[in-house]
Amino acid sequence: MISTRYSRPRPKPATTTPTRPESLYDYVAAKTTPQPARRPRNTPAPSNTVPDAQHASSSIHSSPRTNSKPDAHLVSYTSNLQELVSKKDANAAWSYFCAHYTAPDCSALDPACLPFIDVPKHKSRLVYTELLSLMTRHWIQQLESLGSPENIASPSPCDVLQAFDRLAISSPSITSSLAFSLAIHLQLAAAKGLDVLHDPTTKPVLVQLIELWPLCFFPRWETKDHKAFQSRCAALVRAPTQKPSGLVISLLLVQDLLCRAKSFPPDLEQYRLHLRALSRTTPFAQFSGAAVRHIEMRLKSESPDDALGSAQLTAKLCNLRSASVLVNVPANATLKDQNRPVAPETVEQKTKRLVAYVSHAADKQNLDNLERLWTEAQDLFADEESRITDNAPSTLRLYEAFLSAFFQLRRPQSGLQVWNSMLNSGFEPTVRTWNIMMKSCHISRDINIMESMWQRMRNSGLQPDVVSWSTRIYGHLRVGDIRQGMSALDEMGREWFASQNKRNPKSAATNITAEIPAPNIAILNTAVSALRGSRAHHIPNVLAWSRSFNIEADVDTYNMLLAVALNGGQAADAASILKRMAASNIEPNSSTFTILVNSMLSTTMLNDLTKVEQEAKIMGLISSFEECGLKVDVQGYALLIDRMLKEHENLAAAQSVLGHMMARGVQCTPHIYTILMTHYFDANPPALFAADALWNDIQKTKGHTLDVIFYDRMVEGFARHGDVGRTMAFLNRMSKEGKRPGWLAMMAVVQCLARNNKWDRVAQIVIDCHKQEGLLSVGLRGKKGQKDFWYYVGKLADNELYDSEHGKEIFAIVEAQREALGM
Structure with a gap:
């Protein structure tokens, strides 16, 4: 398709009429035809252009004010309340609160009705926390003086909280x-x-x-x-x-x-x-x-x-x-469990609790907690009760939880330790256990070991389930072993056909096919997913295989095919896929939105628009999809925010998308936090105050989860701008949370310390990296940047660190690392 970005702009009409939002099909079909060129950025609009509602409203309210401040007509509700609270006047503060904070949409709680200086005070909610603290102290003082809560006129702490809840500020x-x-x-x-x-x-x-x-x-x-x-x-x-x-x-x-x-x-x-x-x-x-x-x-x-x-x-x-x-319960108690003594945890209760904690540690990427839980579990594994018939399944499930968690956190050696401990304790691997082990081979991309495990599972007499076949097929196709991957698909089909042929309808024997998994949509989607990208031309072979078993594509299948078509520039194929979805009565979902928006933003459609027009276009796009019955998921929001910041540097549009997301009740993810932080650090000049403000907001968010990528970016960002204190603070925080930094983050740390002549700390960081001690006791993550890190440290060892206290030790460490990495 030929881009129209540099073609001569067409005259823009004097007025524009609202158009109906594009449908999914209309968007893809439109990609096959040239789009009208937009007015180039920074070009003044024609004088007869009708302004939009937002600008019209702005022009009305921005009548000349030569001697007055912009916020002069606004009431400082938050500052007034804060002043009363600071004076410790509980009665006056509560009276003011009750008089002006009357409903969730009242002026005192509407940022648009507050002066600029009041907005951050209101959003931080600190003034409400202080008011609650003041009223609590006042209530307790009255209780101590009057001796009975019935004699107290002031609201109780719970009454204040209920008022906060009614106003949605709790x-x-x-x-x-x-x-x-x-x-x-x-x-x-x-x-x-x-x-x-x-x-x-x-x-x-x-x-x-x-x-x-x-x-x-x-x-x-x-x-x-x-x-x-x-x-x-x-x-x-x-x-x-x-x-x-x-x-x-x-x-x-x-x-x-x-x-x-x-x-x-x-x-x-x-x-x-x-x-x-x-x-x-x-x-x-x-x-x-x-x-x-x-x-x-x-x-x-x-x-x-x-x-x-x-x-x-x-x-x-x-x-x-x-x-x-x-313990002593009154005679009038009726519940049966009131007389039950508090008993110690049973083996089953312990294993269930530990399984939940292991899963939580893996989700939080907290290797330190995971290793602590593994140490704690040794007492349970050593208990004979854990191996009796009733408790053995739950104990094995705990072993499997540790296996999955260690492999998920890229700790194969620890995973093998769990495996050996399980075998030494007399537990036989189940199909689920073998599935976890085979999936771990995807990380190392060692398909030979995966096949070896597959054969060991078959030789043990276990029948693979759908997950087993999916894991094997995905492994081969993902690494590019197309022949073996297609062979595995055919093998699965042959085994199922053979089980069908052995089936005797007149026999009352147990149905053999109950043990042989049939090819299904999960297998099809696994194979298509593995072939996305440079191997997409093999997907028709997989689809042909699926037709032999009458497998009908679902929305996930269509989404993957749609993404392949759009990424390959095949807009006509994409439109055809959307038509087939409609003909099959398959409704698009939020993933469909993300795929279409990703393709849409890959074009030049936003390049010739002003920032205000870009924002309006993006918000209109979200509205059009919602009117079609689609909900935008968190991945879609993240994509829009990322593109608005990285490709268009349009912070206002990104904030509008973020506000829409929060209004829909979609929680912010570590990915979105990382996008925002990266933008603040990359800004010119860097927006470090905004980064600090966002970090404060994150810390106030209950149950927030941050991943290693976010922390890497925080360390790299502050290091790049020479802030040694906050760089080391975030590195220390990673260590406490059991999160492993990447080599690129450690490179940024060492460079920051070197620029600030902190040579003793440089030496200590290098020693910790080598010995995995101190702040790096949980190790480092991945291999990207590892050789560059040791090359840079080698230059320091030959120059600035040469005559330092740790010069000889650093030099020896660098030589050892160069030999180990083949540098």
Whole structure:
């Protein structure tokens, strides 16, 4: 197709009429015909052009103001509230809040109605956290002076939170902070000798805290079943984290108070089940050394004079027992499980818990936690109970979870260690186990070993399932061994046909075909996926094979074929594929959108538009697909943001896409965070303040997950701009989270330190890289940039580091690495 980018522009009409959004077919078909050229960028529009609504509105509101500020007509609700809070005037602050913060869409909560200086204050929600803290202190002071919550006119902490929830300004961080503050207050009261379960000045605080906990777990303001509460408590106290939240610490602090109590007050019976659920879970809390230190620091920060005895209290919190005061249940209790004693974990419960943690560590790419879990599991594997008939399947499942996780994190040696441990313990591999092992060969691209495992599985008498065949077929086709891949497809078909021929309809014997998997859509999609790219010309052979078994293509198949056609510039084929989808009654999905947008943005259609027009075009594209019934998924949003920033440097358009995504409830991913950070670092001049602001927002996001790519970009970005402090801070953060940096990131670190003449730190980093110690104790990732790293270090060893304290050691390390890498 001939580009029209440099052809002579056609005259632009004086007015434009809205057009109906393009359909999926219309877009692909349109690629086969030249598009009208757009007005070149920076060319003034004709005088008779009608401005769009946005510009028209802007012109109305931008009437000349020579002596007034742009925000003069706006009310500083946030700053006014903050001023009242800072004066510690609880009554005035709450009155102002109630008067002006009346609904989620009120002016005080609408950024468009706030002055520029108020917007970041409102979005950070710090002023609301401070208001909640002020009102809580005021309520507690009144409780201590009046002695009863019924006599208090001020709202309780939970009342304030309910008001926040109605206004949609509540957040997990706010509730977690409040829970921690209330629990600290109870601990300080206990340190003064008060019986917090019975004293009239502390019992209402405990009630507030108990009622607050479910609000931290669940989004709606309603009573939750105690079993669900116990499940969430267990997940929190057993989560492998190095920074337990204020909510988790509050659970531990209350459990400590319950353990010290001598009796349980009758008027708290309605909360007994929730407290017993807490008592069942906290004794099984497991904290790493870093988590213990974090708890101790949080406690010390709340009592500078160490009134809580932070070190001793932390030790108690990490070794809690069940509360005996909760064991005796009143006679009028009706639930059957109330008299059940708190029992230690069974082997099955331990394996289920560890499997969940292993999966979590793999998802978080936390190798450090994974290795800690492997060490913890050794006691379980050594227990004879884990190998009895009832427990053996769950124990084997735990071995398989470790195998999959280590291979996923590119730790084949650790995976082989798990494999050998499993065999030495007497466990026989299942089909699932062999599938994991064969899939690991995809990482190393060693198809010979994969075939060896395949044969060992067949020789053991196991029948491969669909996953087994998919793994084998994908492995061969992906590395370019087309002949063996097609042979595997034919072999699967022959085995299934043979099983069909052996089938005797008149026989009552067990159906043989139940054990022989039939070729299906999963196999077809696996083969097509493996051939995408430079080997796409073999896809027709796979489709011909599928027709022998009457396999009907699904939406995933069509999406892959559509992507192949568009990437190859075959717009007519793409249009034909969309027609066949419609004829087969297969609805396009969000992946279809991503594929079409990727192809659309690969053209020059946006190049001749202004930034405002680009933004309007992209948002219109999203709207057109939504009107067709399609939902844009997170990959589609990421693609749009990436293209707007990298190819068009249009931050406004990217922010509009991001805002639309958040409005649709789609959560930001590490990929999108990485795109934004990369843009800020690559800007000229670099937007380091924006990068800091985004990082602060990420940290405030509950449950955010960041991958190694994001951290690599943070390390590289700050290193490139000479910020030694933040470069090392993010490298240290990676080490604590068990994430392995790449060689390119380490190259940036060493170059940054060298530019700042930090030669001792350069030497230490090089030694850590070689010995995998210190900050690099979890190792490094991949091979890209490895030789360049050691080449650069070699130059330093021959020059700047030659006469340094570690010069000889660095020189020896470089020589060893050069020999190992064949440099």
